[in-house]
Amino acid sequence: MVADLSDLARSQRLVVKVGSSLLVEHGEARADWLKSLAQDLAQLRAKGTKVIVVSSGAIALGAARLGFEKGGRGSLSDAQASASVGQIALAGLWSQALGDVGLTAAQILLSLDDLEDRARYLNASATLGRLLDAGAVPVVNENDSVATEEIRFGDNDRLAARVAQAAGADAVLLLSDVDGLFTADPAAPDSELVGRIEGITPEVLAMASAASSSGLGSGGMVSKLQAAQIAERAGIALAIINGTHEAPIARALDTGVGTVFVPQRSDGARKAWLGGRLAPQGTLRVDAGCAQALQGGASLLAAGIVGISGAFRRGDLVSIVTVSGRKIAQGLAEYDSSECQAIIGKREGDQAAILGYAPRAAVIHRDHMVML
Template sequence: MTGRERIREAARLVVKVGSSSLTTPRGTIDVDRVDALVDVLAARRTAGTQIVLVSSGAIAAGLGPLGLRARPKDLATQQAAASVGQGVLVARYTSSFARYGLRVGQVLLTADDMMRRIHHRNAQRALARLLELGIVPVVNENDTVATDEIRFGDNDRLAALVAHLTHADGLVLLSDVDALYDGDPRKDGAQRIAEVRGPEDLEGVELGTSGRVGTGGMITKVEAARIATGAGVPVVLTAAAHAAQALAGADIGTCFHPGGRHPGTRLLWLAHATTGRGRLHLDAGAVEAVVDRRKSLLPAGVLKVEGDFAAGDPVDLCAPSGALVARGLVNYDAGEVPDLLGRSTRELASTLGPEYERELIHRDDIVILEPVHHHK
């Protein structure tokens, strides 16, 4: 079954809509656009498919009530606009879905909710229960408490992680662009890329930014598609005006097809939903062992440690050049690591005790972030 067919037949779909697809030219929420989107989603929900809606637009919805003429640039005012606008946005969805006898539930997530394993499981349980109860979850990043340092930055990535979190059968990304093109779609000669089955289909494609109200561009959408397809979830990217055709599996927009092997939940979470709490700098031999031979990381191969982390936290693994090569869940607190560096586990066990005869990071807790060919 192709990616489009899987979306057409899906029992559970995640649909993401961007700010620019919900707003007027002045940046306020457009009631008619919201209703048009809900018409499509409600029809699919009534036909039996569970729908999770990941919706941007909280900051845009707050502009009018706060008397702001443009999206604020400073974080504090963005958070204030999001606080006011999130209520406006959910109220709009509540009344729009109510036309079809459907109820919505608000779910606000932060990047930290995805990074910390226990929060991750709680979000998973909450979304599963909402779907069991027949509710349409409306998910957004919690912009009121998010910071520049810890945030998704765009709901495309959040939507991909939610698709993975909810074991969705498909992800539909709706924006103000009808497809991915091999050039600037505003210029003559640009060709739609209808299908993406691997990185080779995107070679030579320039991914410029797009969208006027939101924060995302084509780069974030392709990255989101990479995360989702990596979890086995097909993705269709198109304009909100084509939502009905996209959900019906029509030849519209760009379809990203899942590849072969898919990492387990923990490794996908580690690769895409976490930020390293510290850094371990590896020597060339350790990089080769971890990256090429998929071995555990031993203290003997670590040159330097940075950051403040606890046992069980994600940490970044770096090559001698400083390049990020992998991420893993560390078995020691940051304060313990300097005394272990360069020493064999056997030596550590004989001098510090048998509990130190263990890996710094076990191979099952390591995810490779990119292919590494040069370790020097």
């Protein structure tokens, strides 16, 4: 179990996420820094840790080559074109840097649907496992050349957590431009670094700042906490360290400076996948009594639903929220949205006449639902 930074070096499988602002400066790769990071990864591999890299930087690299303003993020088409050019450059950088320390790089581009769809998720899992067993270092990035606002992760922090699930990793290491999670804005004089988090609570979420100081990336501390939530449901630890220094991993392991999120639960493989999914097709609003029953392990029944939004089909992922809008669970619907709308608030005995057939056991069965 990973409980502090020193444990990362004993992980069997580790996902390391690298952001754009660390890898790219003024449109060019930070070559010396990347070389030092590759040496860090080689040292981990020499000690028996299989490493996966989730790397940003394609859009920033491509935008510089194409001469696009705003780092390639002025429009969706600019971002897609920048990614198309930059992904070749990014793959070359990692291939060279890892090759120089005796490691073989493998490129994997993932879209949101690749990890939302169960069959494609299992295929990605098998590919990652085979590459790791063969001694390669998978370098993963979102396929931004075809991603749209509606079908994308939006940040590589959450992608890293999802990749860790698929790869069966012990831990995720996010390289940031700050030392870790602070109690307030890191620039505030009374702000303190939090070294260890035992479960993410509303108080922990309140510490996050959405700011990304470089302007290159799409993440921030909010996205890192969202990644930690995904990881902890699968029993995966997540750490944040300062990646701006050379040899950042070795430095963090030596100094112990960073934040480690210790998982408080370990869902089974399928429920962990379900809890990590990011694109619900609709929302079911439930009353207080129903919310309490769900917390106790019950299935979601139509009688406890007070509202529906979105258009979804049977088998689609839907969110479950309280009357105040707080998201408490998500799961796979047993009915489409129009059928749900017809039976909400109805007891089982009244549903058959409305539906024209015997009702199913639940709107969302507890076996196909995960609490958040």
